Amino acid sequence: MYRKKDLQKYAELIVKVGVNLQQNQIMVLHCSTENSEFGNLVMEEAFKAGAKDVVRIYDDERAQRLRYHYATVETLKDIPHWQVDLWVSNAKKGACFVWLESDNPDAFLGLDGKKISEGRKAWLHARKEFNEIIDRGENQWTIIAIPSKGWAKKLFPHETEQNGMRKLWDSIFHCIRIDTPDPVKAWEIHTETIRERCNWLNEIDFRTFHITNASGTDLIVEMAEDNLFCGGADVTVSGVAYQANMPTEEVFSMPHSSRVNGRVISSMPLNYQGVLIDNFTLTFHDGKVVEHSAEKGMDALTALLNIDDGSRRLGEIALVPYTSPIRETGILFFNTLFDENASCHLALGSAYPSNMKGCLSMTMEERKAKGYNDSVSHIDFMFGTADLKIMGITREGKEVPVFSDGNWA
């Protein structure tokens, strides 16, 4: 393991800032078997902060790989009731959720992508009730990364295992501001900066964004009605602030599900269930992807577009400056949690209710009428480049530069 003191600070940040655990609350803590030891640190911090209980859920990508390889599609699609109940029952009890993410980007390399996708799709469908509860905004949750040997090896293939792990810890700690004297304070300031950007965007309330760069991206994104830019801390309906993702550098909102037109070219690879999709192009017509191509991972791209109707439409647009500290590490993390905070991105799939005013009290039909996209999946991909230009167009037709040369204009 790494320096005990830093690990402790990280565990504390997860509990107090990430998920902001409340007195007598249950924490559901998901981590890999490889990282059960760090999970124990988080668990102890949670109990010290007043957790009623900590429910541990373990995962092991090597075991998952065996299932994906040997089990039939029918077996993979047959999600047992207890597995759903585990998440749903705790969400109903008002638990908070922590995902310690340490995926090896190559975990499922060489497997049948279609089979994995079918299994994954069934799981997303099965846990829809859980997602709906989470969307009500009553539970805090956070996704935060820790190193694994497989991930470190992918990023630093020429280092020893020990050095690779140390480099990955260092990079994560830098991106998450653990290397500052008071990480909790640093997060307060950072969150405030993001908040100011959101306020500016929400005051102007752009109707459309026109995105272009020299690579060939030329996309017109009209926003959903009553859309709201969000970023930094989330807040539950009862007013508890939390960080759904750490790190986070983005401000994001909701495109209209049927008013996106043009072409977007990816600027970073997308890791979808262990398969890398790279240098891909999506062409939109009236919100829907009508053409797609990829230099690498075409099958996986097709599979993720075919999950359901909503997985062909946008649920999110996120603005991240090209000078983001994650980008500045110079590392391609092969992990959305980091890479999405290195660059502007879009998401195929479900929109976030928090990005539409009054969304939580609307029916799905009412939401959709305003441009909300519904899907069981939500998959980010990056399009931000050093020469990215985004022109905002107000409801009055006035053009206002939002991004130029990859950064806030």
Next chain:
Amino acid sequence: MYRKKDLQKYAELIVKVGVNLQQNQIMVLHCSTENSEFGNLVMEEAFKAGAKDVVRIYDDERAQRLRYHYATVETLKDIPHWQVDLWVSNAKKGACFVWLESDNPDAFLGLDGKKISEGRKAWLHARKEFNEIIDRGENQWTIIAIPSKGWAKKLFPHETEQNGMRKLWDSIFHCIRIDTPDPVKAWEIHTETIRERCNWLNEIDFRTFHITNASGTDLIVEMAEDNLFCGGADVTVSGVAYQANMPTEEVFSMPHSSRVNGRVISSMPLNYQGVLIDNFTLTFHDGKVVEHSAEKGMDALTALLNIDDGSRRLGEIALVPYTSPIRETGILFFNTLFDENASCHLALGSAYPSNMKGCLSMTMEERKAKGYNDSVSHIDFMFGTADLKIMGITREGKEVPVFSDGNWA
């Protein structure tokens, strides 16, 4: 890890002999997070042998320790439905069950034994339906050991971690006959020997056993009506043989729940939920423990006797020669799976239905009328010594020596 080839042989033995997995059967595989890698070997062997699916359940004693320390008794007693459903639903689907046991005997040292016991008791009550399904004899199951760092450190405190682990692997592999050229064949022969001993005991059908030694044990154990000695392979109602415990050297049957009188002195320590109970004496009157004392772990002994009424009565008597290979390793494993196969033992708590003729088609009341003991717990303790004498008394009152000087007479 150990030599890959031996690990592979072990994984194969677990799947083919231990649990004897059938085509298209689900395997539920329980192991510690520390041993997830060996678990993957077993998982792959299971899939190769035709498993429909392998459901992984992970545990971590250090995480359990945090819960026992920080959570309230009320929280520990509140067993969520999904946790029970996980076991019950798979049992109903005809799954087989593998427990890879690697408990650190000192895992819960220094904690409040009463609190642990309350939590444990609630869990045993909650999963009673699971036990009832298993008792019907439709599912194969096996408990089998693998090393953990904590366990190895306990047994070999002066060795390096690596050497300790190697010694423990070696010992386990010797006891389980992995060090023979053909372990599967070795188990066939071994099982046949045990079978012959069972047949002899069942043909004579002793009414009573009189157990004595120089340490002060003087116990009269009258057997339950229609009791049956079992040992070696178990067989499901549909005829699938399996090894519920590996290693196994015992032949065992069912004492009458209210016809045991006298005094028995433990010959080896008993590890109960991380607390060692050592040099203890139990005095029985009409089947029930009416007095108990222990040089060490008195509170834990009291707690285990107080689980319910049945936990004060015997559910099993097992005969194991003092020359058992487990005893011959000279190691005290601090683990019942091994230590019970080093020596004659008794169990406080529930009897096994397999030890009574026709038991599965009887109601609990009918069983009890014949001397069946019912309890949520089942805890073995050793009384076999080098000078142990067991005299069998037939239904006609004839005395037949069964054990002398610790071995079969």
